[in-house]
Amino acid sequence: MNIKVLDTTLRDGEQTPGVSLTPNEKLRIATKLEEIGIDYIEAGSAITSPGERESIKGIMQQGFNSEILSFSRPLSIDIDYCLECDVDGVNLVVPTSDLHIHDKLKTTREDLIELSNNAIDYCKDHGLTVELSAEDASRSDFDFLKSVYQDAIEHGADRICVCDTIGVLTPDSSFELFNKLKDIDVPIAVHCHNDFGLAVANTLAALKGGATEFHSTINGIGERAGNTSFEECVLSIDRLLQDFSTGINIHKIYDISKLVARLTGVYIQPNKAIVGENAFAHESGIHSDGIIKNSATYEPMTPELVGRKRKFVIGKHMGTHGLESRLNEIGLTVNKDQLQQIFNDIKDLADKGKTVTDVDLQVIADNVLEINHEDRIKLGELTVVSGNTVMPTASVKITFDDEEILNASVGLGPVDAAINAVKTVDAFSDVELIEYHVDAIAGGTDAFIDVIIKLQKGDKVVSARGTEPDIINASVKAFISGINRILQD
Ligand code: MN
Numbered sequence: 001m002n003i004k005v006l007d008t009t010l011r012d013g014e015q016t017p018g019v020s021l022t023p024n025e026k027l028r029i030a031t032k033l034e035e036i037g038i039d040y041i042e043a044g045s046a047i048t049s050p051g052e053r054e055s056i057k058g059i060m061q062q063g064f065n066s067e068i069l070s071f072s073r074p075l076s077i078d079i080d081y082c083l084e085c086d087v088d089g090v091n092l093v094v095p096t097s098d099l100h101i102h103d104k105l106k107t108t109r110e111d112l113i114e115l116s117n118n119a120i121d122y123c124k125d126h127g128l129t130v131e132l133s134a135e136d137a138s139r140s141d142f143d144f145l146k147s148v149y150q151d152a153i154e155h156g157a158d159r160i161c162v163c164d165t166i167g168v169l170t171p172d173s174s175f176e177l178f179n180k181l182k183d184i185d186v187p188i189a190v191h192c193h194n195d196f197g198l199a200v201a202n203t204l205a206a207l208k209g210g211a212t213e214f215h216s217t218i219n220g221i222g223e224r225a226g227n228t229s230f231e232e233c234v235l236s237i238d239r240l241l242q243d244f245s246t247g248i249n250i251h252k253i254y255d256i257s258k259l260v261a262r263l264t265g266v267y268i269q270p271n272k273a274i275v276g277e278n279a280f281a282h283e284s285g286i287h288s289d290g291i292i293k294n295s296a297t298y299e300p301m302t303p304e305l306v307g308r309k310r311k312f313v314i315g316k317h318m319g320t321h322g323l324e325s326r327l328n329e330i331g332l333t334v335n336k337d338q339l340q341q342i343f344n345d346i347k348d349l350a351d352k353g354k355t356v357t358d359v360d361l362q363v364i365a366d367n368v369l370e371i372n373h374e375d376r377i378k379l380g381e382l383t384v385v386s387g388n389t390v391m392p393t394a395s396v397k398i399t400f401d402d403e404e405i406l407n408a409s410v411g412l413g414p415v416d417a418a419i420n421a422v423k424t425v426d427a428f429s430d431v432e433l434i435e436y437h438v439d440a441i442a443g444g445t446d447a448f449i450d451v452i453i454k455l456q457k458g459d460k461v462v463s464a465r466g467t468e469p470d471i472i473n474a475s476v477k478a479f480i481s482g483i484n485r486i487l488q489d
Helices: 023-036 050-060 076-084 098-104 109-125 142-154 171-180 199-209 230-240 250-264 285-293 320-329 336-351 358-369 414-423 471-486
Strands: 002-007 040-045 067-072 089-095 129-135 159-164 188-192 213-216 377-385 393-400 403-410 432-441 448-457 460-468
Touching: 002 230, 023 040, 023 050, 023 250, 040 050, 050 067, 067 076, 067 129, 076 109, 089 098, 089 109, 098 109, 109 129, 109 142, 129 142, 129 188, 142 159, 159 171, 159 199, 159 213, 171 188, 171 199, 188 199, 199 213, 199 230, 213 230, 230 250, 285 320, 320 336, 320 358, 336 358, 358 460, 358 471, 377 414, 377 471, 393 414, 393 471, 403 414, 414 471, 432 460, 432 471, 448 471, 460 471
Parallel strands: 002 040, 002 213, 040 067, 067 089, 089 129, 129 159, 159 188, 188 213
Antiparallel strands: 377 393, 393 403, 432 448, 448 460
């Protein structure tokens, strides 16, 4: 059974508290959605604002294969704005629970049905595809819900959708609800929310019950605890449900996940399935050893399947096999004694409660192997001026391949100004700071500051640390040691 996917990242996803996308950002996401094979893109809600309409029109003009929809209430004012955007169709959202009908809309079931039917007539008269979404369907009286759907189909609705608006279904009740709607003769979609962490499970149960389309967002972003997570749902269908498939290009999943995280500023938790930082990372010795012998021992799918790479993490729980393959990755070959010595030194560091960064690993390995890497960048002087009246300003003197460079920059804060001043050197202006983490060791204001950063250049990611009594020095030191590492090979 082929399952259709409606992506609502640009509508329900954008309703994530604090998220607002520009027309250009929406277009970039929509382009990736088209590339990955999404069937229906809900591009926004046309009535929201002139900027929103500009976004939707911009997406429409691309001539995508995906059907482009706008969210719409069953009101002609909403539908007129959708028509102005020239969309293919509407996601017509009609609340069906008594709670929503009485307390939110202050109307009656009879009036609601009339509103819904008139709206569908109006849409169909103007050539729009209609997906009729019953809002709060999971808390609606079943017979009434079914009559809304039946009326909608008589008036020409092309598809219907069951919305679990506040995420209260369970896999059992989801299956039952969809099973009871089986005799409906247009495609049925499922729209779940993740308030109890069950959105993906409920969506899969709905498919088993008879739904043939699901709504989801990239990374599961959305109101409150979010919507059904696209990547989890697609991979579960692909790997775990035998009789179902989607037309999604799975290899591009990580790519689109990263883009949406970056543009929305909603970063992904490390332990998130499929796309989280740790989803294909291994630290434990037993696991790493198994993975090296046969990756199926501790991975239910290969990282390459979703466009990722496996990662062995250096730390307290690692074993010598994992360490050796990590050392090989950074271009070092070691004998048995050297491996054991590096292994012991890292365990010592980890036992002190420290995160072992790539630079730590390099320094420890260099010491054991007695390699002297000449750092290409050295910090000479650093001066930072910050206060409450002027913009923080930093000037640095650094030596890069024996050339002395003087640079100055401003920033939002003193650390930002200092890093900006270092970054202005052309040779590493393409190095991006992707993570910045500060810890005070001990506790008082005289504590040592431990800064751990992650830098990215192309697809190469390197972590580094700086520990100093001064937060700015610690940050710059971490940054420079990271750049030295990233420029090494
Ligand atoms: Mn929703």
